[in-house]
Every structure is written in C-alpha cells, then in structure tokens.
Amino acid sequence: MRPMELTPRLRSVAQLVPQGAKFADIGTDHAYLPVWLLQRGIITKALACDLRQGPLDRARATAEKYGLTEQMDFRLCDGLAGVRPGEADTIAIAGMGGETIAAILSAAPWTWREDCLLLLQPMSAQPQLRLWLQEHGYTIAREILTREGDTIYTTFQVKAGPMPELTAGELWAGRQSRGEADPLRSEYLNRLIDQTGRAVEGLRRSTRSADAGRLDEMERAHRGLLELREEWLSWQP
Known part of the structure; x- marks a missing residue:
C-alpha cells in the first residue's frame, strides 16, 4: 500500500515533530497525522485522542x-484529560479555535511543568x-505559515519559558x-491589515457604548500590523 500523503496544513505540523518523539494527537479525527509519522519512522508509537466516538472510530x-x-x-477524552504526565513529550493540537486550545492547555498544566513541545494550529482567535x-x-x-486552498494557516511551535511581551501587532501576526524567508508573510500581513481595518470601520459606525473599548483595541492592532508590514518590507531586497 502506498504511504499516506498529508495536506499542506497537516504537513506543516508533521515537519515539526522530532525523531523519536512520544507523540499525542489531540482532536485526531481520522488520525492522518500520527499514521503519517509512524509510516515514516519518525515516531514508533502514538496516542490518538478525540472528544467524540465517531472521530475516534475513524x-x-x-x-x-x-x-x-x-x-x-486510542483514547476517548476531552483534550488532554486522558493523557497522563510522562506519556507524551510532543503534543499536536490542530484544527480547533485558539480559545479551545487555551482551555485544553489550562486544564493540563503538566505540559508546562514537563516542558512538552506543543504544536498548535489555531483555526481562529490567534x-x-x-x-x-x-x-x-x-x-x-517559531511560527510557520502554510497555504491550503485560499486559506493561510499558522502553526505555532511552543515550549515552556518566558516570552518577551508581544506588541499589539505581534499578537495578531506573531x-x-x-x-x-517566508514567502507568505507579506500576504498574511495584508490579510490581517484588511481584516482589522474593516473591523475598525464597523466599530467606528457603532453607537453601542460597549464597543468603545473594542475600537481602541482594534485600532492599536491595525496600527501595529501596519508597522510590522513597513518593517517587513524594509528588510526585503
């Protein structure tokens, strides 16, 4: 049988898994990622975890x-609830919203204590x-940008340790x-600038008092992204 091939989105996660890792795939669905890694001998065993029985059966x-x-x-569990400390040193959480990923990690502080390698691919709320x-x-x-279809995905390579404070623009774009030499960086910044610019315009038209704080936040993000783009372009040959 021919080896499995991954989509560009999942391949961007797979390329960050170190040789010999004790690997756990959270929200595994079809288990394409662990199967691909096992076939190539990058790992020798894997935990495949999902919240629902249907995906785990797949x-x-x-x-x-x-x-x-x-x-x-195969483990039926919510996030990392079914994984014990020491069972995994490399954990992939892909295909979920950023707030869901944060909640999973919040419920598993051992990932920080044990200095696990986290490979995170948020679909929203970056x-x-x-x-x-x-x-x-x-x-x-590290952050890796990958195009699949019309979408640019971001994969975070995360470890325990202090991170210098991110600016308003860096919170959005990393x-x-x-x-x-990231060929997608300029387009990624342009998309985020357009997104935050539209949000600013909408919030400026809003008459809700609750939107005032949100407007300030989005204006700072938009200005920060413009500064990042200017900096990025100044570095290009």
Missing part, C-alpha cells in the same frame, strides 16, 4: 487500513491564544525577524 479505521493499530493507543501563552509562561519559538 482514527481506528485509518490505523487498521495501514496496519498500524498495534502502534497506536491573538487570544498568543496572549494566553504569553501570560501562562509559554514561549512561541513575531518576525530580519533574514526570514
């Missing part, structure tokens, strides 16, 4: 199809997740540094 079916059932442990990580002693060592 994960088992995928493992059976590729003859990998004995190398996988600023909120970056802020939560900063406030709870995690550092984002840190950037001179010498990066």
Whole structure:
C-alpha cells in the first residue's frame, strides 16, 4: 500500500515533530497525522485522542487500513484529560479555535511543568491564544505559515519559558525577524491589515457604548500590523 500523503496544513505540523518523539494527537479525527509519522519512522508509537466516538472510530479505521493499530493507543477524552504526565513529550493540537486550545492547555498544566513541545494550529482567535501563552509562561519559538486552498494557516511551535511581551501587532501576526524567508508573510500581513481595518470601520459606525473599548483595541492592532508590514518590507531586497 502506498504511504499516506498529508495536506499542506497537516504537513506543516508533521515537519515539526522530532525523531523519536512520544507523540499525542489531540482532536485526531481520522488520525492522518500520527499514521503519517509512524509510516515514516519518525515516531514508533502514538496516542490518538478525540472528544467524540465517531472521530475516534475513524482514527481506528485509518490505523487498521495501514496496519498500524498495534502502534497506536486510542483514547476517548476531552483534550488532554486522558493523557497522563510522562506519556507524551510532543503534543499536536490542530484544527480547533485558539480559545479551545487555551482551555485544553489550562486544564493540563503538566505540559508546562514537563516542558512538552506543543504544536498548535489555531483555526481562529490567534491573538487570544498568543496572549494566553504569553501570560501562562509559554514561549512561541517559531511560527510557520502554510497555504491550503485560499486559506493561510499558522502553526505555532511552543515550549515552556518566558516570552518577551508581544506588541499589539505581534499578537495578531506573531513575531518576525530580519533574514526570514517566508514567502507568505507579506500576504498574511495584508490579510490581517484588511481584516482589522474593516473591523475598525464597523466599530467606528457603532453607537453601542460597549464597543468603545473594542475600537481602541482594534485600532492599536491595525496600527501595529501596519508597522510590522513597513518593517517587513524594509528588510526585503
């Protein structure tokens, strides 16, 4: 049987898994990620966890199809509730909202104590997740941008440790540094600038007093993103 191929979104997570990792895939669904890693010998065992029975059954079916059932442990659990400290040193949480990812990590503080490698791919609420990580002693060592269809996905490589305070723009777009060669960075910044710009326009038209604080927050984010784009463009040859 031909080896499984991953979509670009999942491949961006897989490329960050170190050789020999004790790997757990949270919200595994079809278990494509652990199966791909097992087939290539990057890992030798995997925990596949999901909140619902249906996705976990699909994960088992995928493992059976590729003859990998004995190398996988399937657990029906909410987030990391079914994973004991020490069972995993590399944890992938992909395909969920940023606030859900933060809640999963909040309920499993051992991931910080044991200095686990966290590979996070939030589908939404990225600023909120970056802020939560900063406030709870995690550092984002690296961010990878990946295009799949019309969507640009961001994968965070996270470890325990202090992270310098992020600016308003960096909460939305992550840190950037001179010498990066990310072909998607400019487009990513432009999309976020458009998104926050539309939000600012809408909030300025709002007559609700509750939106005043939100307007200030979005204006700071928009200005910060414009500054990041100007900086990024100044570094390009």
